[in-house]
Amino acid sequence: MYFEIAGEITEIETIAAGNAIRDIARLRKLHGAGRWRKLKGIATVRVFTGRLRRAEVHWYEAHGIGRRHLKIKRFLD
Secondary structure, eight states: OOEEEOSOOEEEEEEEEGGGSTTHHHHHHHHOSSOOEEEEEEEEEEETTSOEEEEEEEEEEETTTEEEEEEEEEEOO
16 A cells, blocks of 8 residues: 655654564665664555545664655554
């Protein structure tokens, strides 16, 4: 599903960090070494139809590399 974040992400929580992340080897291979964290938060997203919806989003992030692999876990509306 294609989407874009419309606004800011709120209620950000860390789910896992470092070796607790299942995909840590893949992240390091694709994007490089860093202090990787898996995070979740609430955001307003624009889905491919153009409609705005509130959703829980998950992503990986490392300092100096930024957000990678954003995905919608569930819609809240």
